[in-house]
Amino acid sequence: MDKYVLPKDNLSKFVSEMIGKYKVFAPVNDNNVTLFKQIKNPKEINLEFTNSKVPPKNLLFCQTETLFKFTPGTKGKIHPVDFDNGGRTVFGIRPCDAKSLAILDRVFKGDFEDPYYLTKRKNTILVGLSCTQPCLNCFCTSFNDSPASPEFVDILLTDIGDKYFVEVNSDKGKQLVKTMNKLFKSATEADGKKKKEVEKKAKDIITRFQKIDGITEKLDKIFENPFWETVANKCLGCGTCTYLCPTCHCFDIQDETTMTDGGRVRIWDTCMISEYTLQASGYNPRPARMNRVRNRVYHKYNYYPKNFEVIACVGCGRCIDSCPVNIDIIDVVTRAGEVKP
Numbered sequence: 575m576d577k578y579v580l581p582k583d584n585l586s587k588f589v590s591e592m593i594g595k596y597k598v599f600a601p602v603n604d605n606n607v608t609l610f611k612q613i614k615n616p617k618e619i620n621l622e623f624t625n626s627k628v629p630p631k632n633l634l635f636c637q638t639e640t641l642f643k644f645t646p647g648t649k650g651k652i653h654p655v656d657f658d659n660g661g662r663t664v665f666g667i668r669p670c671d672a673k674s675l676a677i678l679d680r681v682f683k684g685d686f687e688d689p690y691y692l693t694k695r696k697n698t699i700l701v702g703l704s705c706t707q708p709c710l711n712c713f714c715t716s717f718n719d720s721p722a723s724p725e726f727v728d729i730l731l732t733d734i735g736d737k738y739f740v741e742v743n744s745d746k747g748k749q750l751v752k753t754m755n756k757l758f759k760s761a762t763e764a765d766g767k768k769k770k771e772v773e774k775k776a777k778d779i780i781t782r783f784q785k786i787d788g789i790t791e792k793l794d795k796i797f798e799n800p801f802w803e804t805v806a807n808k809c810l811g812c813g814t815c816t817y818l819c820p821t822c823h824c825f826d827i828q829d830e831t832t833m834t835d836g837g838r839v840r841i842w843d844t845c846m847i848s849e850y851t852l853q854a855s856g857y858n859p860r861p862a863r864m865n866r867v868r869n870r871v872y873h874k875y876n877y878y879p880k881n882f883e884v885i886a887c888v889g890c891g892r893c894i895d896s897c898p899v900n901i902d903i904i905d906v907v908t909r910a911g912e913v914k915p
């Protein structure tokens with residue numbers, strides 16, 4: 575992996591040059607909430623964020639996206655839409671959110687390829703920013719990940735004082751640095767040491783831990799256990815935990831029509847509401863909240879690892895921070911591991 579340093583004075587130039595070439599999305603302050611939005615000026619970036627309220631998955635798997643338009647009726651026609659397929663950069667993505675995209679890739683590049691997601695994914699450069707102040711409910715280290723891991727980004731910047739330590743992890747990253755090589759300097763051994771210190775300090779801030787050893791197999795044995803009722807009793811079925819989760823990817827497809835035209839639209843969905851599995855016959859295979867709460871945990875810790883060999887949680891803590899009744903997935907999974915079958 576190529577390693578450089580970027581003096582902090584050059585950060586603004588680095589971002590400006592990217593803005594000249596790509597659509598750049600970065601964390602910005604929006605009514606006291608950090609969100610990833612397109613920026614036109616480096617001054618818009620909020621570098622003092624812990625993590626964004628909504629994960630940047632929405633830049634690739636949009637909350638609402640028109641798949642195609644159509645003219646209804648006997649002379650009806652389908653009109654393809656020009657979906658966003660230009661070069662783009664996501665600046666400031668955290669290592670956990672970058673991992674979540676690698677998890678989503680398994681679905682959108684699976685048996686059926688999703689051109690809407692994959693085109694954006696292919697054209698996106700991820701310029702990550704290491705966490706130096708993880709949040710209270712962060713637990714990426716439970717999955718042997720690190721708040722300063724370059725594994726899932728093209729370039730990772732780590733704040734080491736008056737400069738950023740830069741790790742280049744892909745050809746896309748190499749290409750980007752090459753076009754702006756005046757801004758970067760070679761990293762010294764001391765810079766590398768400093769990065770390791772910053773990484774250790776960030777890891778030490780993380781105090782929450784989820785016990786996941788053998789959890790996939792354990793869940794096979796406790797599907798009918800009354801434990802799930804006790805978890806579900808508190809849940810309001812609001813869906814916040816799934817909408818804000820960087821690895822959740824369920825969607826619905828609906829036709830929106832007027833008298834003269836229409837569009838087929840994909841929108842985020844949530845398995846936490848009863849309509850999600852409601853069939854046209856009126857039958858619902860997950861009729862009770864318990865079925866839905868249990869499904870959320872099984873999807874992440876049992877079905878996903880069986881299908882794709884990875885747990886579909888990155889330990890970002892968003893679902894814990896935002897659940898209105900304090901349902902805590904660290905606690906739920908750790909307790910599930912202790913339930914007697």
Ligand code: SF4
Nearest residue numbers: 819887888890891893
């Ligand atoms: S389940 Fe919760 S902690 Fe895990 S990735 Fe989703 S939002 Fe983050």
Ligand code: SF4
Nearest residue numbers: 809810812813815897
């Ligand atoms: S955020 Fe909390 S209350 Fe809302 S659906 Fe998720 S677990 Fe239930």
